[in-house]
Amino acid sequence: MYDDEDSDGLLSALARLLARVVGHAEVAMIVAGVSTLVSGAQIFGETSKWLVAAAGLVALAYWALTLFSNRFTSLSIRISILGAQMALKTLSAAGRTGAAREVAISISYLESVKKRTLRAKIGLLLCSVLLLSTSFAFPGLELLDAAATSSGVLGLLFLRDALLEYRIRNGFFGTSRSEAKDLVEYLVSNSEDIDFTDGSGKLRRALEPEKQRQHLGDGRTAQDGAIA
Amino acid sequence: MDPLDTSTRVVSRALDVVFAKYPARTGLGVIVGCVLLFFARLFSPSLKTITFADFAGAPWWGWITLGILIMHSPTIAQLFLQKPVGDDVIDKALDLIERGNFTQSERRQQYRNLIERVSANLALNQQAKAKVRQIEKSIESAKERKSRE
Numbered sequence: 001m002y003d004d005e006d007s008d009g010l011l012s013a014l015a016r017l018l019a020r021v022v023g024h025a026e027v028a029m030i031v032a033g034v035s036t037l038v039s040g041a042q043i044f045g046e047t048s049k050w051l052v053a054a055a056g057l058v059a060l061a062y063w064a065l066t067l068f069s070n071r072f073t074s075l076s077i078r079i080s081i082l083g084a085q086m087a088l089k090t091l092s093a094a095g096r097t098g099a100a101r102e103v104a105i106s107i108s109y110l111e112s113v114k115k116r117t118l119r120a121k122i123g124l125l126l127c128s129v130l131l132l133s134t135s136f137a138f139p140g141l142e143l144l145d146a147a148a149t150s151s152g153v154l155g156l157l158f159l160r161d162a163l164l165e166y167r168i169r170n171g172f173f174g175t176s177r178s179e180a181k182d183l184v185e186y187l188v189s190n191s192e193d194i195d196f197t198d199g200s201g202k203l204r205r206a207l208e209p210e211k212q213r214q215h216l217g218d219g220r221t222a223q224d225g226a227i228a
Numbered sequence: 229m230d231p232l233d234t235s236t237r238v239v240s241r242a243l244d245v246v247f248a249k250y251p252a253r254t255g256l257g258v259i260v261g262c263v264l265l266f267f268a269r270l271f272s273p274s275l276k277t278i279t280f281a282d283f284a285g286a287p288w289w290g291w292i293t294l295g296i297l298i299m300h301s302p303t304i305a306q307l308f309l310q311k312p313v314g315d316d317v318i319d320k321a322l323d324l325i326e327r328g329n330f331t332q333s334e335r336r337q338q339y340r341n342l343i344e345r346v347s348a349n350l351a352l353n354q355q356a357k358a359k360v361r362q363i364e365k366s367i368e369s370a371k372e373r374k375s376r377e
């Protein structure tokens with residue numbers, strides 16, 4: 001999955017081509033939003049089953065192409081599409097190394113989030129296709145609402161990923177409590193050895209917020225390691 | 229603050245609530261619910277013969293809710309058996325930032341500083357370290373490719 005080399009195989013050439021179309025967070029957000037709305041309209045109201053089928057099939061085709069392009073595209077192509085380097089351009093050379101690491105950790109977190117929900121996405125994709133086709137073949141079973149639900153949940157899963165990707169790309173990620181906690185938990189769960197205390201059970205000084213230290217009368221501000 | 233930042237953060241939080249913090253479990257729960265519903269509809273003539281409960285008459289969303297509850301049983305068990313997930317020290321640091329007298333932009337910067345310091349204070353395992361290095365390399369190569377274009 002993390003192969004950096006651009007393979008010349010037919011599948012990866014096709015995936016690279018597709019990635020430029022389907023790999024944008026904005027496109028994913030629009031498709032996810034529309035498919036979720038159509039699914040919601042079917043679940044909470046009543047729409048034409050042909051509208052549900054058309055919206056569902058377009059969205060399902062899009063998700064299938066996304067899963068395919070993610071599987072066969074090299075990481076550098078995906079990062080190029082993600083535009084992570086855009087966040088680094090504006091920084092000085094000194095700040096760039098630290099920022100590149102932060103972006104790398106955020107992308108690594110994004111990859112792990114996508115990987116965690118991969119089985120559920122493939123399952124929901126298959127479930128939606130089977131239920132949609134069964135509801136047309138055997139209308140008496142009344143499975144259209146369930147098809148719309150699984151398609152809608154799939155849309156929401158992709159919307160969640162697209163939003164995370166969008167926030168990383170624009171430098172918004174990691175600036176709220178829940179995001180900071182998720183990212184720190186990811187770092188902790190992927191670490192070999194970690195000790196945040198100073199031996200006496202107290203928080204290590206490096207982890208105390210700067211303002212807190214200033215309030216305590218410590219004049220030093222931690223310029224070290226701080227990045228924009 | 230950027231309105232896109234606020235709106236994307238609010239929608240992300242809302243999705244976390246919808247998925248009960250575990251999107252994979254919720255997604256798999258919907259699949260389990262759909263499978264239960266399919267079999268309930270398929271075998272409804274047999275289910276109608278059962279007199280003590282009306283399985284055939286159960287609504288479609290009932291089966292999906294049941295599937296989600298089944299897949300979220302570890303989440304429910306965690307709530308009763310374990311402490312909330314998270315490192316106490318990190319939670320303390322996050323609380324200090326939350327309760328500190330900061331402006332909105334200062335608070336955002338403090339969260340970033342915390343992430344930076346945590347990543348500087350721990351040794352990632354070999355697999356994660358290799359992954360981060362590879363991504364850093366990819367960022368550099370993507371940047372070079374873009375400058376050549």
